[in-house]
Amino acid sequence: xxxxxxxxxxxxxxxxxxxxxxxxxxxxxxxxxxxxxxxxxxxxxxxxxxxxxxxxxxxxxxxxxxxxxxxxxxxxxxxxxxxxxxxxxxxxxxxxxxxxxxxxxxxxxxxxxxxxxxxxxxxxxxxxxxxxxxxxxxxxxxxxxxxxxxxxxxxxxxxxxxxxxxxxxxxxxxxxxxxxxxxxxxxxxxxxxxxxxxxxxxxxxxxxxxxxxxxxxxxxxxxxxxxxxxxxxxxxxxxxxxxxxxxxxxxxxxxxxxxxxxxxxxxxxxxxxxxxxxxxxxxxxxxxxxxxxxxxxxxxxxxxxxxxxxxxxxxxxxxxxxxxxxxxxxxxxxxxxxxxxxxxxxxxxxxxxxxxxxxxxxxxxxxxxxxxxxxxxxxxxxxxxxxxxxxxxxxxxxxxxxxxxxxxxxxxxxxxxxxxxxxxxxxxxxxxxxxxxxxxxxxxxxxxxxxxxxxxxxxxxxxxxxxxxxxxxxxxxxxxxxxxxxxxxxxxxxxxxxxxxx
Numbered sequence: 186x187x188x189x190x191x192x193x194x195x196x197x198x199x200x201x202x203x204x205x206x207x208x209x210x211x212x213x214x215x216x217x218x219x220x221x222x223x224x225x226x227x228x229x230x231x232x233x234x235x236x237x238x239x240x241x242x243x244x245x246x247x248x249x250x251x252x253x254x255x256x257x258x259x260x261x262x263x264x265x266x267x268x269x270x271x272x273x274x275x276x277x278x279x280x281x282x283x284x285x286x287x288x289x290x291x292x293x294x295x296x297x298x299x300x301x302x303x304x305x306x307x308x309x310x311x312x313x314x315x316x317x318x319x320x321x322x323x324x325x326x327x328x329x330x331x332x333x334x335x336x337x338x339x340x341x342x343x344x345x346x347x348x349x350x351x352x353x354x355x356x357x358x359x360x361x362x363x364x365x366x367x368x369x370x371x372x373x374x375x376x377x378x379x380x381x382x383x384x385x386x387x388x389x390x391x392x393x394x395x396x397x398x399x400x401x402x403x404x405x406x407x408x409x410x411x412x413x414x415x416x417x418x419x420x421x422x423x424x425x426x427x428x429x430x431x432x433x434x435x436x437x438x439x440x441x442x443x444x445x446x447x448x449x450x451x452x453x454x455x456x457x458x459x460x461x462x463x464x465x466x467x468x469x470x471x472x473x474x475x476x477x478x479x480x481x482x483x484x485x486x487x488x489x490x491x492x493x494x495x496x497x498x499x500x501x502x503x504x505x506x507x508x509x510x511x512x513x514x515x516x517x518x519x520x521x522x523x524x525x526x527x528x529x530x531x532x533x534x535x536x537x538x539x540x541x542x543x544x545x546x547x548x549x550x551x552x553x554x555x556x557x558x559x560x561x562x563x564x565x566x567x568x569x570x571x572x573x574x575x576x577x578x579x580x581x582x583x584x585x586x587x588x589x590x591x592x593x594x595x596x597x598x599x600x601x602x603x604x605x606x607x608x609x610x611x612x613x614x615x616x617x618x619x620x621x622x623x624x625x626x627x628x629x630x631x632x633x634x635x636x637x638x639x640x641x642x643x644x645x646x647x648x649x650x651x652x653x654x655x656x657x658x659x660x661x662x663x664x665x666x667x668x669x670x671x672x673x674x675x676x677x678x679x680x681x682x683x684x685x686x687x
Contacts, residue, residue: 245277508532529549534551
């Protein structure tokens, strides 16, 4: 699904209006908003705050479509008519029994509302907010009631995710046509709450050729990416990842990575680790093959590992490896000399800093968190608002696939950017990244290209984390994810009218 900029949304909207007409399109938007509103409304009136543009028209249209199960009130500027679609929606709301009241909204009405519809600005918003709009946003927040934002929460820049001091803190946002870029970027994501999309009669392709290509993976696209094991497959053709991970100090990292690889569907997982980790690994890994090397002999270790690659179809490298120079020589030697696709994480990223030239021409996924990315680039601390621009600059320079971890994980290559909508703070625990490396390595081993393996792996991993958090609200551990990957691969029922993104 396309994630749009202002310019892209204007093109999509204009094409949809040309096909369906503004009035019909706004009526459809109102029906979708009404359906979404029913998921969040509690006892009390449903109160719309309608701005002067078509976002305000969508608020009128939603109240007209809601029916009379709730009292319905809309606050607006009576001096503003707006577009023909907005005028029609306002008149339909009045005819449907909606109470139209002038600004400013009564604080007592807002404080008792069952739901507030934020229809002030939408996709064409600009910061800073004018004083009157800032006061309305503050009044919405002061009510402490559920808020459904239309397109973008007021005070969130739809292009950058920047927030005004008095931005609306939405319970949920419904994107009309396509989700807006600012809802995926920090700090804007926090203002959006839960995100829904109503496609209406709008088409992603109407924005082709306009600006950069941003996407978000959703259930059906994820399911289409997952490899299907053929009836004739044997264990190696089902995916034979080589996991280079673990140490005497951190054997668990290799166990978690290997478990993620196996539960993601690999047919033959080989783990290669220093001799000091062997006993712990063999005690925990029954179905996976464990091979050891002498980490004090970098040349010999590299040769032994490279020999194993002859029977492997992808490499996952990094979880739990040491940070010593000998290990650095092993990591860089293996990466430089293999032609297999690679997923590089954790300690291997440490050893790649200042040596990124060895990645030239390789099929590789790098999976840093913010701190690892800062060290890898040598450009200092990664600020939340700079994540997208620095990720794009990095892949443009190095021609790799980057999976930059965060609340909204970014997956990028030279021409594409995909935002991952799944996940939970329950994944903020040791070892979950090791499991992700195993999943991505298996997807590479099964033939996915690095970009698809990274975005599918992140989505799958996040879904498993969400399931784990539902089962265990406190105390999720990385190993809990392994047994949930099969359930996490099942696609939820698709509603063509309204789809939840996060």
